[in-house]
Amino acid sequence: MAAKSRPKTISLLALFIGILCLYFPVTTAAVLPLVEKSGAAVDLLYLTLVWPGTFCYSGQCCMPTTGEPSNDFLIEDLKTLDQTGQIVQDCNSTCRFSVNKDPMPSLIPDLYSNWCNLSCPCNNGFANWNNTWCAYGQCSQLNQTDYFIAAFNMTAKANLLNAFQVKSIVPSSSASYKLTEINTALANLSLSAHVECVTKTDGASLLSKISFCISTDGLSFIDCPFDIKQTCDSELWFYPFYINQLNTECDYDYVGSGDLIKMPTAKHLPM
Numbered sequence: 001m002a003a004k005s006r007p008k009t010i011s012l013l014a015l016f017i018g019i020l021c022l023y024f025p026v027t028t029a030a031v032l033p034l035v036e037k038s039g040a041a042v043d044l045l046y047l048t049l050v051w052p053g054t055f056c057y058s059g060q061c062c063m064p065t066t067g068e069p070s071n072d073f074l075i076e077d078l079k080t081l082d083q084t085g086q087i088v089q090d091c092n093s094t095c096r097f098s099v100n101k102d103p104m105p106s107l108i109p110d111l112y113s114n115w116c117n118l119s120c121p122c123n124n125g126f127a128n129w130n131n132t133w134c135a136y137g138q139c140s141q142l143n144q145t146d147y148f149i150a151a152f153n154m155t156a157k158a159n160l161l162n163a164f165q166v167k168s169i170v171p172s173s174s175a176s177y178k179l180t181e182i183n184t185a186l187a188n189l190s191l192s193a194h195v196e197c198v199t200k201t202d203g204a205s206l207l208s209k210i211s212f213c214i215s216t217d218g219l220s221f222i223d224c225p226f227d228i229k230q231t232c233d234s235e236l237w238f239y240p241f242y243i244n245q246l247n248t249e250c251d252y253d254y255v256g257s258g259d260l261i262k263m264p265t266a267k268h269l270p271m
Contacts (some may be wrong), residue, residue, distance in 0.1 A: 025089040042139050043083040044222060045214040047154055049073035053171055053241035054206045055118055056196050063119040063246040071241055073160050075115040076209065077184050078151045085226035095134035097144070104145055110152050115223045122250030141216055150218025157221070160210060163189050164238075171240035179232050182207070187254040193221040198231035205236040 055061055080088045099108060118126045130140075131266055160211040164170065166186040169177055179195065186193040193212050197205040208231075213224040 009176075040086075040088045041082055042080040042088050042141070042216060044081050044216060044221070044225075045140060045218060046081050046211055047151060047214055048079070048209055049078040049155060049158070049160065050076045050209050051207055051238070051241070052118055053239040054208045054242065054246075054247040057206065057239050057245040058208075060120050061118040061246055062122045063243075063248045063250055064112065064116040064118065065122050065124045065250055066184060068113075068117065068243055069116045069118065069246075070113040072114070073155070073158075073210065074118075075151050075155055076137060076198055077257040078138045078147065078182075080214075083225055083230065085224070087136075089135045091139035092134075095130075095138060097130040097133045099129070104148075104249070107145070107148055107152070111148070114152065114155065115148075118246065120247060122247070140218075142218055148217065149212070154176075154212065154214055154218070154221065158189070158191065158210075158212060168237065172237050173237075176204075176235050176237050179234050179236055181237070186210070187200045191221050194224065194228045195232055197236055205231075205233040207232070207236050 009253060027105050052061070052071075082088055097109075099105060111125060111129060115125065115129065117123050117125045123147065133144060133147065137144060140147055163185050164182075167181060167186055167188070169181060182195055183193075186195075191212060193210050195207065195211040196211070198208045199205060213222050214220065223266070
């Protein structure tokens with residue numbers, strides 16, 4: 001008798017759980033948690049641009065060994081996400097990244113100026129490109145070249161400094177801006193964007209990063225299907241970036257390691 005009643009008990013328990021879910025639905029806080037399952041679906045790309053003025057104000061920053069970065073928002077990474085905003089990464093157990101295979105060499109000037117790493121010690125950016133491609137790029141539907149081209153093209157389409165300037169928002173150490181002004185400038189571009197800030201010791205918010213959702217083919221901006229935790233106050237600062245903020249005590253004859261990439265020395269850098 002006990003054996004026959006167990007299925008009925010399980011069915012009643014399942015029904016009870018179902019009723020609870022109807023009244024207390026599960027919600028997901030989109031703070032970009034990590035999904036470690038390599039088989040998870042990739043529903044969109046997530047481009048994050050970092051403002052070097054804030055990066056250098058918040059901590060030590062160094063001149064890349066490959067020369068001066070662009071005085072603009074720099075690419076941090078291009079993540080692969082699912083529909084809920086969770087990161088999908090490490091889809092392949094092995095990864096080989098190379099910039100020597102055509103047409104990647106033609107992208108080197110853009111990598112140097114727009115996707116460089118200002119962290120110290122001075123570096124050539126290779127580790128950042130390698131890690132980003134291996135963690136996220138291989139999860140996308142794009143090949144290596146198209147993955148990096150997508151990041152460059154969508155950064156150019158966003159053209160953030162110009163979008164801000166149109167609304168009289170320019171880097172300044174003497175004037176602050178309303179977060180609503182920043183969001184309006186982005187909305188006028190029909191861009192669904194997430195604005196991130198860091199907090200100074202005195203409590204002031206500094207504009208740090210802006211991220212966008214992009215279609216999986218890397219060709220167009222899309223509305224983000226999730227929200228992200230707000231890290232900015234209603235008023236924030238957009239500090240200027242100056243090249244002299246970068247520590248220049250670097251070895252400019254640094255050459256990338258291994259046979260995956262042959263980085264030029266300073267005298268061989270593209271002009």
